[in-house]
Amino acid sequence: MFRNVLCLVLGLIVGMQLTELWDYLMLTGDEYESTAIAVDTAAPTPLAEATLADRLYHETRVLCLVLTMPTQHKTKAAKVMSTWGARCNKLIFLSSQDDVELGAVNLNVTESRDNLYAKVRAGLAYAYEHYVEDYDWFLKADDDTYVVMENLRLFLYPYDPEAAVFFGHRFRTTYPHGYMSGGAGYVLSRDALRRLNLFALNNTKFCPLNTNAEDRQIGHCLLNVGVVAGDSRDELGRERFLPLHPRHLMPRIQSGTWLDKYYYFKPNLSDCCSDSGISFHYTKMYDYDMYEFFLYHLRIFGLPKTPSVLPQRLDYKQMEEKLQYWDQQISDNTAPIDD
Numbered sequence: 415m416f417r418n419v420l421c422l423v424l425g426l427i428v429g430m431q432l433t434e435l436w437d438y439l440m441l442t443g444d445e446y447e448s449t450a451i452a453v454d455t456a457a458p459t460p461l462a463e464a465t466l467a468d469r470l471y472h473e474t475r476v477l478c479l480v481l482t483m484p485t486q487h488k489t490k491a492a493k494v495m496s497t498w499g500a501r502c503n504k505l506i507f508l509s510s511q512d513d514v515e516l517g518a519v520n521l522n523v524t525e526s527r528d529n530l531y532a533k534v535r536a537g538l539a540y541a542y543e544h545y546v547e548d549y550d551w552f553l554k555a556d557d558d559t560y561v562v563m564e565n566l567r568l569f570l571y572p573y574d575p576e577a578a579v580f581f582g583h584r585f586r587t588t589y590p591h592g593y594m595s596g597g598a599g600y601v602l603s604r605d606a607l608r609r610l611n612l613f614a615l616n617n618t619k620f621c622p623l624n625t626n627a628e629d630r631q632i633g634h635c636l637l638n639v640g641v642v643a644g645d646s647r648d649e650l651g652r653e654r655f656l657p658l659h660p661r662h663l664m665p666r667i668q669s670g671t672w673l674d675k676y677y678y679f680k681p682n683l684s685d686c687c688s689d690s691g692i693s694f695h696y697t698k699m700y701d702y703d704m705y706e707f708f709l710y711h712l713r714i715f716g717l718p719k720t721p722s723v724l725p726q727r728l729d730y731k732q733m734e735e736k737l738q739y740w741d742q743q744i745s746d747n748t749a750p751i752d753d
């Protein structure tokens with residue numbers, strides 16, 4: 415008898431907590447719709463990671479723009495679509511030929527290495543015209559980039575997409591703030607995409623059309639319209655966006671590569687890569703499925719897997735302070751660069 419009463423009471427308590435949890439989830443969802451950024455004031459509620467990843471999918475919406483070309487539609491682009499690209503909120507391939515099955519758009523730019531910048535410009539204009547209000551962040555990647563979308567969303571979650579910022583693996587160049595590696599992938603906030611389209615792409619002073627490298631040029635255009643180059647390294651200074659293949663990073667970053675000349679923040683050679691890493695470059699055809707297997711399927715027996723909480727979102731003032739801080743970060747790589 416006593417045991418039955420105890421069970422009843424326990425059941426009621428659990429039920430009430432679940433109801434509260436449900437209300438909490440509904441509430442934060444609504445708030446996010448109506449304001450630029452909702453700041454969680456309630457104590458973080460531990461939830462299963464799968465539930466959090468699902469929530470992130472809806473709250474940190476990413477449109478992926480993957481640079482490819484017709485000869486790669488059935489090879490690398492198809493691999494992107496069947497692996498990480500499927501986890502984007504929307505996936506669009508920037509190409510010179512329409513491909514409905516793939517979701518490739520013909521941007522009417524002649525295929526050539528010299529035209530990659532023109533193609534990315536056209537792609538970012540296309541994304542702006544059709545989708546700027548539908549997504550929060552706009553990722554530009556190559557067809558040999560591999561992106562862990564869940565970690566990208568987790569990294570972006572605290573930041574307001576209405577702040578003018580972009581993230582990626584930062585390279586140094588002749589202008590002080592540098593730019594983000596195109597191969598590691600870079601991600602623009604909604605406001606960065608808006609500024610690029612409203613004030614840069616139509617202005618030859620801020621954003622000249624030429625045949626230079628797309629990442630360097632887009633970076634320059636963004637900086638010229640007040641978009642801040644954000645810092646995406648983790649709390650130990652390890653990079654999350656990686657411009658190399660893992661075999662050149664582990665167990666040590668190989669020194670004497672082109673990276674020595676380009677890195678903006680000095681890497682720790684023996685501890686290169688963040689545990690919450692986001693991207694790799696130079697993905698080979700056989701790598702896509704291998705990464706999928708190791709990242710999404712293989713389970714290690716006995717490895718603790720604890721429920722986690724989402725980080726706090728920054729409010730307007732905190733975001734402003736972050737932008738100012740990032741804007742003043744200067745490279746510790748002072749060697750001259752000759753590109």
Ligand SMILES: *[C@@H]1O[C@H](CO)[C@@H](O)[C@H](O)[C@H]1NC(C)=O
Pocket residue numbers: 519520521522540
């Ligand atoms: C490319 O050109 C065709 C024909 O003029 C046009 O229908 C299409 O909308 C253009 N594509 C883009 C992305 O502008």
Ligand SMILES: *[C@@H]1O[C@H](CO)[C@@H](O)[C@H](O)[C@H]1NC(C)=O
Pocket residue numbers: 612613616617618
């Ligand atoms: C670019 O477009 C914006 C918004 O329509 C306009 O205010 C600005 O004057 C244009 N710039 C140039 C150089 O045409």
Ligand SMILES: *[C@@H]1O[C@H](CO)[C@@H](O)[C@H](O)[C@H]1NC(C)=O
Pocket residue numbers: 682683684685
């Ligand atoms: C580099 O990483 C190693 C291994 O994690 C660590 O022991 C060392 O303190 C790091 N060095 C710097 C300068 O952070």
